[in-house]
Amino acid sequence: DAKTTQPNSMESNEEEPVHLPCNHSTISGTDYIHWYRQLPSQGPEYVIHGLTSNVNNRMASLAIAEDRKSSTLILHRATLRDAAVYYCILRLYENTGNQFYFGTGTSLTVIP
Amino acid sequence: DTEVTQTPKHLVMGMTNKKSLKCEQHMGHRAMYWYKQKAKKPPELMFVYSYEKLSINESVPSRFSPECPNSSLLNLHLHALQPEDSALYLCASSQSQGPNTGELFFGEGSRLTVL
Numbered sequence: 001d002a003k004t005t006q007p008n009s010m011e012s013n014e015e016e017p018v019h020l021p022c023n024h025s026t027i028s029g030t031d032y033i034h035w036y037r038q039l040p041s042q043g044p045e046y047v048i049h050g051l052t053s054n055v056n057n058r059m060a061s062l063a064i065a066e067d068r069k070s071s072t073l074i075l076h077r078a079t080l081r082d083a084a085v086y087y088c089i090l091r092l093y094e095n096t097g098n099q100f101y102f103g104t105g106t107s108l109t110v111i112p
Numbered sequence: 113d114t115e116v117t118q119t120p121k122h123l124v125m126g127m128t129n130k131k132s133l134k135c136e137q138h139m140g141h142r143a144m145y146w147y148k149q150k151a152k153k154p155p156e157l158m159f160v161y162s163y164e165k166l167s168i169n170e171s172v173p174s175r176f177s178p179e180c181p182n183s184s185l186l187n188l189h190l191h192a193l194q195p196e197d198s199a200l201y202l203c204a205s206s207q208s209q210g211p212n213t214g215e216l217f218f219g220e221g222s223r224l225t226v227l
Binding site: 049 | 143160168206215216
């Protein structure tokens, strides 16, 4: 199974940008990179996903390395509500369907 | 309606009990998933249903028995569980199982305690 590795924890000051890295060296050509976040006592929440090109949405940006072996989730201005565990996930597609495998996650602390 | 609803939110059961977890979505999604999450660990994939058929079973013990009665409903039947099966069980859905499917939508989970 393709896997992702992430730092266990990161800190950021409120209203500053945050760059959350993810390594996925075993990624294959058809694997999508997804990011989700999970607040305490809640299910994971979708943040963003991409295949090759950088992606932007209202929540964040996703920067994907040219060789696709790493990616970075960018929160442009961290707020206290962004404190969560952020998971980098590879979505594998096979003839049996999609499989979403979670990485170990990065716990983000936002300092007021 | 963009919600995945899981019931019950909390369940306590003995090792000889039989119980079920329920998951419902009304987004017209055709793929549904069960994940298991232990404390301070990432979710682990258990089962995937595509168009009401079981497509992936991640070598889950038979004491966990999934069922998909229709495209909106997913059950997880529990029997003869062990204390180490205590965890948060998460249900998710996605539009399809095709290569261009988008994101997963998760429920808030059912927290299971096995005594």
